[in-house]
Amino acid sequence: MSAHETEHPVWRRPLLEDEGLEEQAERLRRRHLLLDPRFPWEMNDDVLRPMYRTRPTFWVIFVALGGLVLMGAVTWGAQIYWGLGITGLNRPINWGLYLVNTVYFIGIGHAGTFISAALRVLKVEWRRPISRAAETLTLFGLSTAALAIFIHLGRVWKAYWLLPYPNQRQLWPNWRSPLMWDFMAILTYMTGSVLFIYLGLLPDLAMARDHTRGWRHRLYAILSLGWRGTEKEWAYHKTSLDIFSYIIIPVMFSVHTIVSWDFAMSIQPGWNSTIFGPYFILGALFSGVAAVIIVMAIIRKAMRLQYFLRDEHFNGMAKFLLILSFAWAYFYFNDYIVPWYGGEPVMKVLFDLFHRGWAAPLWFLMLFSNLFLPGIALWSRRVRSSIPVLVVICIFVQIGMYLERYLIIPVMSGRNELPFDWGTYIPRLETLITLASFALVAFLYLLFSRVFPLIPVWEILEGQILQGLKRIGRALIPSRAEPH
Amino acid sequence: MANHSVLGLFHEATSTADTIDRLRELGVPDEAITVMSGVPYTPEMLGRRPVYERLLPIALIGALGGFLAALFLTIVTPHLYPIEVGGQPLVPGPPTIIIVFEFTMLGALLATFGGLLAETAFPVVGRQVYDQRITEGHIGVLAVVDETLVARAESVLKETGAHHFKRVEADQPPRRRPFLRLAFVGLFALIPTVIGLLFAYSVLAIPLPNQMVHQPSIGYEQGPRLAAPAHAVPVQGPALIDGQPASEPVPATANSLQRGRVLFGINCVLCHGQDGSGEGRLGGYFSPSPTNLTSAEVQALSDQQIFLVIAQGWGIMPSLAENLSPVERWDVVNHVRSLRE
Numbered sequence: 001m002s003a004h005e006t007e008h009p010v011w012r013r014p015l016l017e018d019e020g021l022e023e024q025a026e027r028l029r030r031r032h033l034l035l036d037p038r039f040p041w042e043m044n045d046d047v048l049r050p051m052y053r054t055r056p057t058f059w060v061i062f063v064a065l066g067g068l069v070l071m072g073a074v075t076w077g078a079q080i081y082w083g084l085g086i087t088g089l090n091r092p093i094n095w096g097l098y099l100v101n102t103v104y105f106i107g108i109g110h111a112g113t114f115i116s117a118a119l120r121v122l123k124v125e126w127r128r129p130i131s132r133a134a135e136t137l138t139l140f141g142l143s144t145a146a147l148a149i150f151i152h153l154g155r156v157w158k159a160y161w162l163l164p165y166p167n168q169r170q171l172w173p174n175w176r177s178p179l180m181w182d183f184m185a186i187l188t189y190m191t192g193s194v195l196f197i198y199l200g201l202l203p204d205l206a207m208a209r210d211h212t213r214g215w216r217h218r219l220y221a222i223l224s225l226g227w228r229g230t231e232k233e234w235a236y237h238k239t240s241l242d243i244f245s246y247i248i249i250p251v252m253f254s255v256h257t258i259v260s261w262d263f264a265m266s267i268q269p270g271w272n273s274t275i276f277g278p279y280f281i282l283g284a285l286f287s288g289v290a291a292v293i294i295v296m297a298i299i300r301k302a303m304r305l306q307y308f309l310r311d312e313h314f315n316g317m318a319k320f321l322l323i324l325s326f327a328w329a330y331f332y333f334n335d336y337i338v339p340w341y342g343g344e345p346v347m348k349v350l351f352d353l354f355h356r357g358w359a360a361p362l363w364f365l366m367l368f369s370n371l372f373l374p375g376i377a378l379w380s381r382r383v384r385s386s387i388p389v390l391v392v393i394c395i396f397v398q399i400g401m402y403l404e405r406y407l408i409i410p411v412m413s414g415r416n417e418l419p420f421d422w423g424t425y426i427p428r429l430e431t432l433i434t435l436a437s438f439a440l441v442a443f444l445y446l447l448f449s450r451v452f453p454l455i456p457v458w459e460i461l462e463g464q465i466l467q468g469l470k471r472i473g474r475a476l477i478p479s480r481a482e483p484h
Numbered sequence: 485m486a487n488h489s490v491l492g493l494f495h496e497a498t499s500t501a502d503t504i505d506r507l508r509e510l511g512v513p514d515e516a517i518t519v520m521s522g523v524p525y526t527p528e529m530l531g532r533r534p535v536y537e538r539l540l541p542i543a544l545i546g547a548l549g550g551f552l553a554a555l556f557l558t559i560v561t562p563h564l565y566p567i568e569v570g571g572q573p574l575v576p577g578p579p580t581i582i583i584v585f586e587f588t589m590l591g592a593l594l595a596t597f598g599g600l601l602a603e604t605a606f607p608v609v610g611r612q613v614y615d616q617r618i619t620e621g622h623i624g625v626l627a628v629v630d631e632t633l634v635a636r637a638e639s640v641l642k643e644t645g646a647h648h649f650k651r652v653e654a655d656q657p658p659r660r661r662p663f664l665r666l667a668f669v670g671l672f673a674l675i676p677t678v679i680g681l682l683f684a685y686s687v688l689a690i691p692l693p694n695q696m697v698h699q700p701s702i703g704y705e706q707g708p709r710l711a712a713p714a715h716a717v718p719v720q721g722p723a724l725i726d727g728q729p730a731s732e733p734v735p736a737t738a739n740s741l742q743r744g745r746v747l748f749g750i751n752c753v754l755c756h757g758q759d760g761s762g763e764g765r766l767g768g769y770f771s772p773s774p775t776n777l778t779s780a781e782v783q784a785l786s787d788q789q790i791f792l793v794i795a796q797g798w799g800i801m802p803s804l805a806e807n808l809s810p811v812e813r814w815d816v817v818n819h820v821r822s823l824r825e
Contacts, residue, residue: 040522040621164557165682172565175558176572181582188590195597203619207522210616222664225601226608229618233604234524235535240600243543244593251589258582418766420751420807461523461621483526 024476025469033310033460034125034467035478043460044211047204047453050303054450065443072436075429076151084154088428092421093410097430098152100405101437103280104287105145106186106259107401108441111288112138113193113252116200117245125467125480126316128459129308132204133299134292135197136454140444141291142190144437151433178261185251185258192248199241202227203458219451256284263408269346270339270412279331286324286370287401290394293317295445297391299454308455315384321397322378329371332404350415358424359411362403369400488634489613492646493622500623501531503644510636512627520614520624539599546595547588554580554587609664615650733787734814736821743812744819751807752816760823770800778823790817 029036038046079086089096112134119127150156162183164173173180206227209220227233260280263271273279293314300309339347354363373396377383384390410425427434448454470479494500500519507517519530527534558580566574600606618624625646629637634651641649681688734740749758757764760777767774775782775798782790794813797803808816 040619044620163682164561165679172561172567174567174569175562175583176569176576176579181579181586184583184586188586188593191590192593195593199597199600203522207619210619222607225606226612227606228612228614229520229522230518231525231527231530231532232535232537234521235527235537236539236600236604238524239537239539240596243539243596247589247592247596251586251593254582254585254589418754420754420804458523465523483528 021471021476028469028476028478031310032312032467032478033129033308034463035469036307037464038307040457040461043457044207046305046307047455047457048208048211050305051450051453058446062443062446065439065446068436068439069443072433072440075432075436079151079429079433080156086428087430088426089430090423092416092423093413093425095152095413096410096425097406097427097434098148100402100409101148101434102145102152103259103405103409104402105141105148105437105441106256107141107280107284107287107405108291109138109141109145109189109193109288110252110256110281110284111292112136112141113189113196113248114285114288115292116196117248117252120241120245121249123482124316125463126313128463129305129455130292130296130313130317131459132197132200132456133295133454135193135200136445136448136452137288137292137295137441138193139197140441140448141288142186142193143444144441146186146190147440148437178258178265181258182262185255189248189251189255192244192251196241196244196248199237199244200456200459201452202237203229204453204456207457208453216451253281256281268413269344269416270350270408273335273339275331275334275338279328279335282324282327282331283401283404286321286328287398289317289321289324290397290401293321293394294391294398297387299449300387303449303454305455308460311385314387314390315381318378318384318390321374321394325371325374325378325397329375332370346415346417350412353411353415354407359407362407362411366400366403366407369396370404373397487628487630488651489626489628490634490637490641491613491615491624491626491650492641492644493615493617493624493649494644494646495622497525497529497623499645500525500625501529503625503641503646504531506640506644507625507627507637510633510640512629512633512637516628518626518628520618520626522619522621525623538603539596542599542603543592543596546598547592549595550587550589550591551584553591554584557587558583607668609668613650731791731810731814733791734811734818736818740815740818741822744815744817744822747808747812747816748819751804755801760820772799774801777820782820783824787814787817787821790820 025035087096115127115134116131120131150159153159161171162173162180202224205220205224206229209217209224212220257277257280260276264273264276266272296309296313296317299305340351353359374393377389377393383393414423414425416422466481466483468479468481469476471477492503494503504517504519508514514533519525519532559575562574613626615622615624625641627637627641638649638651752760753764754766755764755770755774756762756777757767757774762774762776764774785793791813793801794808794816795803795805795810804813
């Protein structure tokens with residue numbers, strides 16, 4: 001490596017001749033990743049090295065998460081054997097924790113694609129180091145959400161009946177059913193997300209192929225498809241990423257809207273709302289962005305990515321979270337005040353349950369976690385700069401958003417127009433499977449982080465080439481070149 | 485004529501562009517020059533013609549394919565296998581829009597990815613001229629030239645400052661990877677095979693013993709009749725066993741009647757009506773309509789019989805055993821008795 005450094009590559013061209021400005025430049029470099037270039041081989045090393053390094057802590061976490069996942073699998077096996085009757089699901093509450101998990105994890109899966117695709121379309125530069133980490137969360141959040149639907153099925157071995165194909169039963173899926181729309185939307189989003197993350201990975205897989213040996217080299221050689229980085233490959237790569245970005249944004253919106261329609265198409269009081277679509281999307285982005293911040297903080301510490309994930313990234317994400325907190329509150333208030341004003345007897349019962357009943361602690365905790373805590377704390381630059389505080393706020397947002405889905409699904413469906421058909425849901429072994437679902441996302445992420453580079457090196461290098469300092473008067477201003 | 489590949493590595497874009505100009509002057513056609521980099525440099529930066537790409541039309545074709553597939557599934561197949569749902573149209577409008585949207589997008593995404601693979605000839609199986617330092621920030625210029633130009637192309641690369649240099653002799657046999665290619669082909673062939681097999685489902689129909697028709701059964705009016713299983717529920721309605729009250733009756737005190745009225749309001753009024761006449765708000769939707777509790781037939785029943793109807797249901801009336809404890813049922817019985825006046 002040292003042989004390269006004696007030469008004079010583009011990566012460390014002195015930016016300034018004027019000595020007086022060097023201090024300003026140094027400050028900017030410390031703040032902005034894209035102004036602080038490293039040699040590409042150093043950066044390759046920084047990204048690849050944490051993938052091999054397995055310290056004892058790693059194995060402890062690996063065994064703990066793996067054990068939880070295994071426990072969940074065994075519990076699911078027991079549920080398949082004895083039937084859904086051993087869960088807390090019963091009339092009138094047929095949708096319990098499993099579907100809360102589905103909605104929650106689909107929500108988690110929303111931020112990754114949004115950060116990657118929307119910020120790419122809008123050319124927001126600080127997205128570069130976090131896009132892969134966020135997309136990975138989409139991948140595993142979405143997989144876990146889909147799995148939760150299958151766990152919810154009473155006879156899961158008949159799940160293939162959802163597929164439209166000629167069969168002896170002479171039956172076709174009923175296209176009028178929101179559940180069928182859901183299946184199609186999640187299928188599309190899942191396919192799109194997998195291909196999107198793979199496209200972004202291609203140049204980095206080639207990088208990994210060039211700098212590894214053994215089984216890893218062989219794996220990356222296959223997965224990188226023979227990428228050499230020719231002009232043609234880059235041109236097609238860019239266009240395909242652009243097409244994916246533009247398509248996957250409306251698909252993402254459609255997915256959570258359709259999830260909300262699973263509820264809104266019914267006549268269940270509290271669900272039958274026309275604002276559920278955008279309200280669910282905002283909630284999903286809200287919890288998703290908070291989840292990405294948590295993941296960023298974890299991988300920054302665990303994989304020593306302090307060079308890549310800086311204050312500017314956490315600050316940007318936290319501002320985004322602040323906006324989403326108020327947007328969520330706006331939609332929630334809309335969904336709240338219209339039935340409140342209408343004053344239907346059954347809605348009064350529901351609101352009483354939230355304001356004074358047994359659900360009141362959950363309801364107030366939800367409002368605190370989703371609106372008051374982030375909405376007040378995140379205005380402060382010092383809060384946004386402190387990663388531990390930010391993580392605590394984001395964990396509260398997760399709790400709040402989980403509670404929001406919990407209040408909507410099993411609590412609301414326990415109160416309908418027929419009082420003799422009311423009920424209260426008490427989760428039983430679902431709690432174990434829920435715990436295992438959270439562990440599954442973390443476990444898959446852990447495995448992924450050992451095999452695939454979580455930081456898109458090529459995107460950062462591209463950003464560093466295009467970013468520079470422009471001198472205006474006495475000040476140095478970061479400026480970006482925009483190739484057409 | 486045998487071709488040779490000459491590869492030089494450069495540090496940055498300007499010297500790369502200079503080299504390409506010099507190679508052009510030498511008579512190397514543009515198509516024979518390939519630039520490789522670990523970072524996307526645009527053709528303009530390197531003084532090259534822009535890449536002509538066809539990904540957008542390919543995506544549009546994919547979108548069209550998805551659109552047509554959705555129309556086939558949502559319009560044609562319901563006519564082949566009609567599901568009659570309460571007089572609703574076979575092809576409902578707005579839900580069809582949803583399916584069409586998703587399939588159109590899916591088609592575009594798949595076509596974009598497939599187009600990328602096809603146009604860039606991915607996956608490449610076998611050896612390519614390449615240098616691993618390209619992913620360390622170097623720019624590689626690869627020229628494919630014939631024997632007459634090799635020496636001069638090499639000297640151009642050296643003069644313009646290529647700091648590393650590689651020459652691949654002609655006719656070097658490419659490394660074969662038959663298994664890899666077979667795996668890729670197999671993977672792509674698997675999908676249409678599975679889809680094809682699905683459509684041949686009724687032809688291939690494997691007689692798995694999972695159908696109800698295969699289990700032991702006794703036909704209509706074919707003897708001997710099997711005895712009802714031990715846990716079978718009598719279908720004629722609740723059976724009262726003489727001298728065995730289901731639980732101890734609760735005397736009709738004022739308290740009990742008060743409780744009974746409240747419970748009746750929650751659990752019974754919707755169907756049976758406030759006065760028990762069978763004309764509750766939901767009553768009109770049922771056929772036969774809910775029983776008139778003030779009628780002589782009902783009032784002629786014993787308390788235990790009314791208790792059992794509440795506990796086990798009757799006809800289309802559901803069991804309320806989950807809603808009412810035995811004491812509460814007796815309270816409701818007392819209330820039903822009071823409806824007589």
